[in-house]
Amino acid sequence: MNTNTRGRPRIRGAAMWLLLLELRIPLITLIITYSISVLGLVLIPGVTPEGVVYHLSFLDAFYLVSYTATTIGFGEIPHPFTPSQKLWMLFVMYSTVIAWLYSIGSVFAVLSDPAFRRLRFYQRSVSRIHEIKHPYWIVCGYGGAGSQLIRFLDQSGVRCVMIDSDVTRADAARLSASSYELDILVGDVAEPQTLVDAGVQRALCRGVLALTDEDQVNLTLATNTRILAPRVPVYARSSTDANTRNLRSFDTEVVVDPFRVAGRTVTQLIRKPNAFALYHELVDPDLNQIEVVDVPTSGHWIICANGRMAETMVEAFVREQIPFCLVSSIAPVDQGDWSWIQGIGTEAQTLREAKIGEAVGIVAGTSDDGDNLSILLTAQSENPKLLTVARRNKPTSEPVFGQGHFNFVLREGRIIAQEMYARITTPLLHQFLGQLEIMPEALVGGIIEKLNLRLAGERPELAHFDLTLDSEQAPGVIPFLQTAMAPKLGDLLVDPGLDYPGMPLICLLLIRLNGDLVPFPGEGLVLAEGDRLLLWGAMGADRRLYFLVRREDLFESVLSARRLKST
Amino acid sequence: MNTQRVWFAFFIVLALTLNFGFFVGEIDNPHHHNPYEFFFALVVSLIATVLKIGDRSHLGAVLLATSLVADLQLIVAAVMWGYATQVTGEVSVGVMASVVSLAGGAMLANVTSVVLLIAETIQLKR
Numbered sequence: 231m232n233t234n235t236r237g238r239p240r241i242r243g244a245a246m247w248l249l250l251l252e253l254r255i256p257l258i259t260l261i262i263t264y265s266i267s268v269l270g271l272v273l274i275p276g277v278t279p280e281g282v283v284y285h286l287s288f289l290d291a292f293y294l295v296s297y298t299a300t301t302i303g304f305g306e307i308p309h310p311f312t313p314s315q316k317l318w319m320l321f322v323m324y325s326t327v328i329a330w331l332y333s334i335g336s337v338f339a340v341l342s343d344p345a346f347r348r349l350r351f352y353q354r355s356v357s358r359i360h361e362i363k364h365p366y367w368i369v370c371g372y373g374g375a376g377s378q379l380i381r382f383l384d385q386s387g388v389r390c391v392m393i394d395s396d397v398t399r400a401d402a403a404r405l406s407a408s409s410y411e412l413d414i415l416v417g418d419v420a421e422p423q424t425l426v427d428a429g430v431q432r433a434l435c436r437g438v439l440a441l442t443d444e445d446q447v448n449l450t451l452a453t454n455t456r457i458l459a460p461r462v463p464v465y466a467r468s469s470t471d472a473n474t475r476n477l478r479s480f481d482t483e484v485v486v487d488p489f490r491v492a493g494r495t496v497t498q499l500i501r502k503p504n505a506f507a508l509y510h511e512l513v514d515p516d517l518n519q520i521e522v523v524d525v526p527t528s529g530h531w532i533i534c535a536n537g538r539m540a541e542t543m544v545e546a547f548v549r550e551q552i553p554f555c556l557v558s559s560i561a562p563v564d565q566g567d568w569s570w571i572q573g574i575g576t577e578a579q580t581l582r583e584a585k586i587g588e589a590v591g592i593v594a595g596t597s598d599d600g601d602n603l604s605i606l607l608t609a610q611s612e613n614p615k616l617l618t619v620a621r622r623n624k625p626t627s628e629p630v631f632g633q634g635h636f637n638f639v640l641r642e643g644r645i646i647a648q649e650m651y652a653r654i655t656t657p658l659l660h661q662f663l664g665q666l667e668i669m670p671e672a673l674v675g676g677i678i679e680k681l682n683l684r685l686a687g688e689r690p691e692l693a694h695f696d697l698t699l700d701s702e703q704a705p706g707v708i709p710f711l712q713t714a715m716a717p718k719l720g721d722l723l724v725d726p727g728l729d730y731p732g733m734p735l736i737c738l739l740l741i742r743l744n745g746d747l748v749p750f751p752g753e754g755l756v757l758a759e760g761d762r763l764l765l766w767g768a769m770g771a772d773r774r775l776y777f778l779v780r781r782e783d784l785f786e787s788v789l790s791a792r793r794l795k796s797t
Numbered sequence: 798m799n800t801q802r803v804w805f806a807f808f809i810v811l812a813l814t815l816n817f818g819f820f821v822g823e824i825d826n827p828h829h830h831n832p833y834e835f836f837f838a839l840v841v842s843l844i845a846t847v848l849k850i851g852d853r854s855h856l857g858a859v860l861l862a863t864s865l866v867a868d869l870q871l872i873v874a875a876v877m878w879g880y881a882t883q884v885t886g887e888v889s890v891g892v893m894a895s896v897v898s899l900a901g902g903a904m905l906a907n908v909t910s911v912v913l914l915i916a917e918t919i920q921l922k923r
Contacts, residue, residue, distance in 0.1 A: 247851075247853065250850045250851065251850065251851040254848070257847045258844055258848070261840060261844050261847065265840040272836075287882060288836060288875075289879045289882075
């Protein structure tokens with residue numbers, strides 16, 4: 231009997247049911263007092279002014295009781311009452327008015343009961359979610375990462391359903407300025423029923439983002455999703471290696487460990503500033519410019535961190551062979567051939583021991599924002615030329631960290647949001663970012679140079695997008711593929727206007743139909759049907775490109791113009 | 798024994814018996830149909846409806862539906878009767894017949910209710 235309960239959202243209208251249940255006794259009280267009052271009025275004889283004895287009809291009696299109970303009081307009808315009628319009316323007045331107030335009071339008591347309101351809000355959200363007509367993502371947890379990611383997704387018009395067990399955080403989400411409607415469910419994210427209510431089993435659900443601060447909860451979310459909706463991808467936050475391995479063991483699509491990403495990001499900033507700049511432009515919708523930080527290649531770094539942050543940071547620095555000195559209060563478990571100094575780093579003495587005068591940079595990565603600020607300010611006064619990397623723990627500290635005092639700020643929520651956002655909005659980017667990590671720095675520098683060449687000195691806002699060469703997205707290009715015209719990649723990057731100038735666009739990655747990856751393809755590459763391209767360039771160029779690939783005549787003229795030029 | 802079940806069954810059966818008492822007699826003869834009995838039938842039917850609210854099982858839903866049908870039929874009959882006595886001033890044979898036949902319909906709904914109640918009780922093997 232219960233086999234089909236899987237996959238059904240909680241019964242709708244249950245709030246109404248609860249209201250009726252609560253009102254059973256008031257309703258019965260009301261019916262009984264009304265009926266006794268009516269009956270008495272009908273049975274007690276009245277006398278007309280002419281002295282004729284009469285009985286009130288049921289209609290008159292019900293009318294009288296109704297206006298008495300609601301304290302309207304129209305008076306004695308149809309004739310002035312006899313003393314016996316007045317006596318009965320006294321009973322009617324007190325009993326029905328009290329019964330009426332009692333039932334109305336019960337209605338309001340139930341309606342204003344916090345539990346009832348939560349239930350009603352929950353059910354309204356569930357039915358709204360199940361009526362969504364567009365693809366949506368389920369974001370679990372409105373912490374630093376969740377709020378940031380929802381803001382990113384909202385900006386690009388991706389619909390989200392948010393689950394959080396905390397009422398105050400849900401209120402914060404409701405009050406946040408988002409242009410799209412955000413559906414909020416206040417419930418325990420670890421409960422499978424909450425996931426079902428959030429619409430995980432609907433065909434429109436594109437994925438579940440497990441972003442709570444607790445690894446165990448994220449793990450439960452991932453397993454629940456695997457079983458409830460096997461086709462729905464899960465993107466999870468994980469803060470330990472063991473948990474990451476666990477999540478990967480059942481093919482969780484994306485696992486983001488903010489500590490590992492932080493380590494990778496800082497070493498990337500030092501060793502591959504070009505890749506660092508390109509990465510951040512691509513993954514952060516708030517960052518629309520390429521800014522390459524000039525980092526001296528020699529000299530040592532000071533890392534002030536504890537716990538997991540210290541571990542991942544040290545691991546990344548060792549891997550990239552960057553000399554460093556760790557400042558931490560607890561001795562590292564396995565120390566290699568690098569120096570360690572006990573302390574927090576807030577005192578100048580500790581920093582001097584770490585040879586701050588000769589250092590190129592410092593990473594303030596403790597889990598206390600006050601300490602981090604103190605470390606960096608002390609360090610800057612000791613060595614003003616120092617490069618500074620700050621870790622911001624609490625979103626509320628943003629006003630001090632966001633002032634631009636530091637070269638780079640590590641924000642945990644933002645790190646996770648960036649990693650996931652890029653993969654949600656542009657699937658190709660996911661593959662490109664994998665390539666970027668192993669790409670030599672010179673090649674990345676070349677690509678940025680190439681774009682700058684195409685931008686011709688201007689500094690427009692940058693954006694990326696993808697394009698698939700199929701009959702749906704590029705009907706204007708398809709007829710020329712595999713003909714003598716042989717359209718090349720360069721033909722797409724042409725403005726279909728006067729003189730056919732080049733568009734401020736470059737192709738970052740091309741994936742063939744058979745899965746072959748071509749990173750940074752040259753402009754002479756011959757296109758084929760089914761190619762998927764990741765393009766990057768000035769914002770707005772995507773619309774001109776989409777216009778070109780839809781129009782067969784335009785594309786033909788672009789092809790013949792290229793031929794004319796070459797001959 | 799459950800007091801709540803006693804009241805539940807009491808009102809459901811009372812709704813049927815009162816309804817039946819009003820219904821029996823020549824269909825168009827006002828002397829055979831007591832208005833007070835009708836009044837009680839309506840009141841008890843309303844109470845029975847409220848008592849049935851809250852049972853979310855399938856059977857509970859059907860029970861509630863039969864009660865709502867009975868209420869509807871009885872309220873329509875009451876409005877007709879009241880209109881005839883108060884507005885037109887006389888209860889014609891046709892109006893009386895309609896009132897009684899509406900009450901007869903309500904009785905059928907009440908019979909269904911009682912049958913369901915008995916069926917449920919028999920299923921409880923105790």
